[in-house]
Amino acid sequence: MAEKGEILLRRYLKNILTILARMIGKSPVISIITIIVPIISGLLTFYSYSVQVHIINAVAAGAITFLPILWFVLIHGVQACSLSITNIMKSRMNAELTLAFQSELIDIANQVDFEDFDDEEFGNKLQRANTIVGEDLEGITGFLVSSVGNISGLISIIWLSATSGYFLVTLVVGLMIVSTLSFRMFTEIKVRRTGRELTFDGRMGDYLAVTLEDPNAIREMRIYNSIFYFTDLWAKLMKKQHDKRYSARKFEIKTGMIVAMVQTSAIFIVLVYLLSKMGESNTVTVGTISVLFLALLTCGGKIMSLTWPLSKLYISSSKLYDLNEVLTYKNRDFRKNNINNSSEAMLPITVSNVYFKYAKSSKYVLSNINMVIKPGEKIAIVGENGAGKSTLIKLLLGQYTASSGSIYWKDSPEPQGKVSVVYQHSIKFELTLRENILLGDAKSSPDDVKILSILEKCELMDLFYELGGLDVRLGQMLEGSRQLSGGQWQKLAIARALYNDADLIVFDEPTSAIDPNAEMQIYTQLLDICQDKAAIFISHRLGWAKNVDKIYVIDNGSIAEVGQHQDLINNKGIYADMYALQSSWYN
Template sequence: MKKHLLSMQNVTLKSFQLLFHASPIMCIAFFMFEILFCLIPIFSAKAISQIVNIFSDLKNSELNDLMLIVVFYISMNIGMQVLLPIRNNVSEKLSDKIAKDSEMMFISKIASFHSIHCFENNEFYNEMQIARNGCGTRLISSLQMISSLLRGIITIILTAGYMLSIHWVIGTISLLAVIPNAFYNFWVSKNGVALFRSRAESSRKLSYLSSILSTPGYAKEVRLFDLGSNILKKYENLFDTEYSRINKVRGKQCLLGMISASVGAIANGAALVLFVIMAINSKTSAGDIVLYTSLLPQFIGGLQIIINGVAQTKDNNYYIKHFLDFLELDFGETNGTLTLPSQIKKIHNISVNHLSFCYPNAERYALKNINFTIDAPALVAVVGENGSGKSTLIKLLMRLFDPTNGEIKINDIPMKEYDILKLRKNMSGVFQDPARFSLTVRENLEFANVEHKIDDDDMWEACKKAGIKDFIKQTSKGLDTILDKQFEGGTELSGGQWQKISLARAFLSDASILFFDEASADLDPKAEYIFYQSVREYAKDKIAFYITHRLSGTKDADLIIVLKDGEIVEIGKHTELIKQNGEYSKLYHAQADGYRS
């Protein structure tokens, strides 16, 4: 897993580019509103101080000035109230757009991985979790922080200017008052990032334990074996372990926070006392007192916004950096440029040469020195005990993984030279544990060919071949029935019915190479018989591989590949292998004896 790491200096710039790209107009409008809402309170405070000064020494000649200032003050406040809903609306729309764009980038990156290599890697899951925390809300927070920093800078410049014009010592004291808080925030940010990173895996475990009790797929086992209290205990123990570790950090944060806040409060109090002494000695006006007391909180707030913003930006950038780095992840996947012919008559063979494969982080090879050639058309059975490498072989033939050694060829051309997406458009398959899309029957079947519309008649014909038509006909909405009871009008399918939906989808594809990985495992004997009849009919001009433990379905196979401990120990037709009296014969007769007894 290769990472193209961004420097922290580039993260803020890249974040701003993403924000601006989401909606340039709304982004500009948002920052304009932020600047405006920063200026209004300061100018309002100045207007109030002038009103107080005029009232303290009111003369008729100054009434016009007073009215102008009052009108100015009222206008600013009315304008602020009128513009506030508009500003909030722009902010919400921009936030939604950023959330959508970043989430689309995140899931598009995951969808772009051609192999499933990454899903065998624990480090990938940790990186993915941290990266997910860097998109959406973190980018929105980045927008808010950039605007806060801008607002803080403008606030400091204007308030400092006004306050220093009254007395430079007061401004200096107010500046020093926030320094302890700055160090505190930087410390919190640094430790917070390290703490979150260390919690990535435990957070995933907590989420998983919670899902066991809240996901329908676990409901039966949880109740049958009374697992509720056991899972809750595991969750509680893991949570308490994390909580204890976090609390130690929080305790230190609390102590340092109290100290920094106390120092700041004492310094601000000293500045205020100094100003009161000046007022008593008539060295400042009533308006200046009002202005100072109005601007001091804004000045302190502006400084804290900048200090907190810098610290939080560093914290925020950590997660955004992981998000941006995740978008650049490279698993070393290679892709060819050749287009696989769509017509099966142009595919004359598949050959596997000296193929070996080892899963990531595994110590032993799952497959070793696999060799065979299949000429079309052919129905190929792959058999063997559990763990012999059958499913791994199918994954390699689908190019969900690339071989560690050796190669696979299609039409005597290495598979790696074909464009992966175009190659897979000529493949279809049914798995023992097919994906259960909580969508309508129609949407599930449309996945067979997302680029072309599939007629209802073709869907019903595929469902008939798969043995699921009668069940769908009995539902209230037919092809528009949602296959999940969690949704209104939905229905629940058994494991065998899900396999039939998956089989119907395979029948609707234009694939020239078919894979069936224990596709009949959940079918009853009658349904299994229909399955084999349908597969043989559908695959009569194609190459079809099927894994099965039920060897009654291998008699009609054109070729049987027998695997043991990751190696091919036998290869041939049913009658040939029975005569050899080897591994296949042993497995076959063991099953047959079981049926006879």
């Protein structure tokens, strides 16, 4: 158990130091100033103590002067100013670091290979990293800055004890600070962990309490005579929470008693020892003893002020692991992909003996895939859900790399050319009508004539006239925006795809949520829109497929059949069976 705790401590410290190094690297001047200023302010406390010693000694000797008092006021003024400077610099540092880290995470998300991007583990890490940057980073930097300032204040007390000239005094004070800080830290961390556990239990308790008061839930539970089960769960959870709170509180009180005993004993030993040495040394004076006594009395408060941010920083450091992990992705060699980044032709795409499996799996998702996509050709890729259709498209777009076999985009083994994709669930960009279409080729200069031509092709001119122009914002995020219907958003996605002037347009299940009869009309329009372009239509519905040049039937990751509609019907294979089963949908 102790070994596990030591490993966790090393890991957490590494997370803190790594993120600190990243912070300084991204905003060196601001970060260093934000950290150095509270350190200097804390160390100035020693000089404040020294001035107080001089003032008390002067009063005791009857020779008071105003210079030490002036220094005392000046030091306090500098410390007050440094606190304001720290707060200002901390706000600026947080703003700069948040922007820098968010930009880096966006760059990584846009560069990482799609195999990683689609990996659930990476996705979860990226989400947690974004949460840290968006919500937790400001708190973590605040805990760090606060801890640095409090540590330097405690160093001032040890420094003051060293001026007595006796090693024993310094040793006792140092041991007192280290031991009480350790006890307090251990307690704080345990209490905070208990608090986190109680938060999770509390959510479950709230759910059970709401369920036990919900009329619909009560009605069903009474039918099955199961209210007693929910009541028992709720009662056990409440007792568990109470026991945890009581245990944590009892532990905190016990630790507090130990800390108080350690502090009292240390103060007593130091005072007795110094009083016994008053006549033997010029360094032990009434001022030294008085100020050290007061400093030791306030030491407990300083330690409490330190353990709170330190424990928060320690607990938060577990979150920093995900941020550090994701940021290491930028050092990887990402696969080159020139899709929509080059003027080279894409077609024909030649796929030869391609097999594909995911990195963490031993099972092939696609096996022995052979196909050719020619310029202007209209292709349907059909099959049941989970057959491997979408994975095949990701290979054709260069998003995935084949485990074996080869794919050539014209004559290049590297993905190239221009392609547009209309996904099953297209993104609703809450931008202007013009911007929604320009996103299809954002690097090109805006061409309103081209935009209007595409709007007419996609039957969106009524929307254009209704909005009164291209600069009206769509969606509902801002006041004055115009929300569109599901069909209009879909047509807008198609318009965006056409604006790209791509060699190939891929339609990935564009009508899965539409009535089969309406689907036929939409596919007829899509084929008409794509007259001069190659197009791939992916679907598990077949009623429209008779109008394409070639149909690929995917079954269990392999191409089971290839041909035109009537030929496949005559073959009486998988396609014919699927079509016969679905034919009633289109009557």
